[in-house]
Amino acid sequence: MPDWIDSDVLIQQLLLGLSNGMIIALIALGYTMVYGIIELINFAHGDLFMLGSFLALTLVGAAMNCGLIDPALMGETSHWWLLGTLVLVCGIFCGGVNLAIDHLAYKPLRRASKLSQLVAAIGVSFIIVNIGLFWGGLPMEVFGGGGAAAAPKDFPSLVSDANLLGEESFVVLTWNDIVIFAVTIPLMIALTLFVKFTKLGMAMRATAQNVTAARLMGVDVNKVIAATFAIGGFLGGAASVLYANYNSTVSFQMGFRAGMDAFTAAVLGGIGSLPGAMLGGLLIGMVRAMSDQFVGTEWTNVVVFSLLVLILIFRPTGLLGLKQREKV
Amino acid sequence: MTTSSTTPLLEIRGITAGYGSIEVLHGISLEVREGEIVSLIGGNGAGKSTTLHCISCLVGLRAGEVRFAGESLANVAAHEIVGRGLVQVPEGRKIFPRMTVLENLRMGAYSRNDRAGIESDLEEVYALFEILKSRTSQLGGTLSGGEQQMLAIGRALMSRPKLLMMDEPSMGIAPLLVTKIFEAVKALRTRGLTILLVEQNARAALKLADRGYVLETGRIVLEGTCAALLSDQRVQAAYLGE
Ligand SMILES: Nc1ncnc2c1ncn2[C@@H]1O[C@H](COP(=O)(O)OP(=O)(O)OP(=O)(O)O)[C@@H](O)[C@H]1O
Numbered sequence A: 001m002p003d004w005i006d007s008d009v010l011i012q013q014l015l016l017g018l019s020n021g022m023i024i025a026l027i028a029l030g031y032t033m034v035y036g037i038i039e040l041i042n043f044a045h046g047d048l049f050m051l052g053s054f055l056a057l058t059l060v061g062a063a064m065n066c067g068l069i070d071p072a073l074m075g076e077t078s079h080w081w082l083l084g085t086l087v088l089v090c091g092i093f094c095g096g097v098n099l100a101i102d103h104l105a106y107k108p109l110r111r112a113s114k115l116s117q118l119v120a121a122i123g124v125s126f127i128i129v130n131i132g133l134f135w136g137g138l139p140m141e142v143f144g145g146g147g148a149a150a151a152p153k154d155f156p157s158l159v160s161d162a163n164l165l166g167e168e169s170f171v172v173l174t175w176n177d178i179v180i181f182a183v184t185i186p187l188m189i190a191l192t193l194f195v196k197f198t199k200l201g202m203a204m205r206a207t208a209q210n211v212t213a214a215r216l217m218g219v220d221v222n223k224v225i226a227a228t229f230a231i232g233g234f235l236g237g238a239a240s241v242l243y244a245n246y247n248s249t250v251s252f253q254m255g256f257r258a259g260m261d262a263f264t265a266a267v268l269g270g271i272g273s274l275p276g277a278m279l280g281g282l283l284i285g286m287v288r289a290m291s292d293q294f295v296g297t298e299w300t301n302v303v304v305f306s307l308l309v310l311i312l313i314f315r316p317t318g319l320l321g322l323k324q325r326e327k328v
Numbered sequence B: 001m002t003t004s005s006t007t008p009l010l011e012i013r014g015i016t017a018g019y020g021s022i023e024v025l026h027g028i029s030l031e032v033r034e035g036e037i038v039s040l041i042g043g044n045g046a047g048k049s050t051t052l053h054c055i056s057c058l059v060g061l062r063a064g065e066v067r068f069a070g071e072s073l074a075n076v077a078a079h080e081i082v083g084r085g086l087v088q089v090p091e092g093r094k095i096f097p098r099m100t101v102l103e104n105l106r107m108g109a110y111s112r113n114d115r116a117g118i119e120s121d122l123e124e125v126y127a128l129f130e131i132l133k134s135r136t137s138q139l140g141g142t143l144s145g146g147e148q149q150m151l152a153i154g155r156a157l158m159s160r161p162k163l164l165m166m167d168e169p170s171m172g173i174a175p176l177l178v179t180k181i182f183e184a185v186k187a188l189r190t191r192g193l194t195i196l197l198v199e200q201n202a203r204a205a206l207k208l209a210d211r212g213y214v215l216e217t218g219r220i221v222l223e224g225t226c227a228a229l230l231s232d233q234r235v236q237a238a239y240l241g242e
């Protein structure tokens, strides 16, 4: 079975898994941060990510209409400035929307049961999906996928598609891959430093570890929760641009799959743990890529969730999760 | 002992509070004057922690009023309390388990912005509880119970409070360590700190404090100087096991 030991295929899938995994990790951080602080599975997070990619697509269309970029050159030359702007703008957009979601939907339920909050999150998810459907129905002819609202839309390559390893190489590495690392790694480092060293970051950790004590020490918990939603949303928005650019297509339904992967990643890594979400994202990306290639795409979800179940059996708190409840 | 000031530092007048449909405090009044150590004793479920939570604005009042340094705390949010000089060492210590000792202490100074003052207070806390100095980078959750209690007190002190409230600091701690902690508390008073001490360990608390209140099922049933309470027959029977 030469297929199994073809190192080129293996390397290619590793690369694919790594790139997608980094994106999943970025989304997973949004789940894990919110869960860490208010123990809410923010079901709407994946859909927020979808919304970010729709904004990115719209902005790319606008840039084309304004003559800022040439449609014929998409994938030929690299539009770094556009990519950078999109990451920033979509990040801020999703951060803002997430903030609003918390304020309008979750904050009034802060003292309600966990179940009510969860139902609210599912409701928000539905609303956003339908906003996406509506958005997809707007005339955005620049993009492929036709005018049908529900149809997946082509997202043009913002950076060069040329193989950096040379035309002959079987393994393809493009700027699209590198861009992902160039954005996600600094973001993850920045987040880690922020949480570790800044006053707000300390307050976030303190709130996650003991909300009463945090209050007693002067932490305005609502402000901390708001900041958590804003930051998680920003990361999701940044991820949405990377995802759209890397996978070349967006659809109003993509939030579900991405959200599922990212949530699984967060649980796998240990929900509440930032390094756990990063590790979990990478793992899910890798496993998906390997399974797609060597098991069959139709089995990939089965493989991913079997892995999840298996890991949770042996480590119920996830890979990097806390061992047990702390002694009090 | 300084009892001269006319208005007490902390004044609680007829507070009623509870959870849901249950009323836990049925009109409690007590006061703490500047420089005093006052102890609030009572059995399980009497409402001691609830009283402290009312003062910290973690639990809302149904009636009555809490005044601190002459001002009502009626419309103050819980997180604003510490900035006014009122801090609580909560029951069960509630340290931040995945933060280091130093980070826990720094969280105590969260409401402050005077860097130099924070650094010098840090040294004072280390002087008070030497063990903490040798454990600065150890995670709070891995400390022993007694060490955690010292950390919790140190964390509270880092806010540079006027009034320190402690909820059962001796709970689950070896007697020797309790003595050490209470000695530290005494030392704090000589530096001008005022203390409200909640305890089930009535004997230790009454030996330490100036005055005491006895709380039973949400009502203050006795109050007086500690000497008087220690020799009171009801107190002896119910709380001192004599
Ligand atoms: N969050 C809560 N929800 C409902 N009831 C509560 C809550 N907290 C305390 N209670 C109830 O209020 C009453 C007083 O509790 P509180 O904790 O103030 O007592 P305590 O004097 O501190 O007791 P202990 O010495 O055991 O700590 C108890 O009957 C308790 O069950």
Ligand SMILES: [Mg+2]
Pocket: B048, B049, B050, B091, B167
């Ligand atoms: Mg109590």
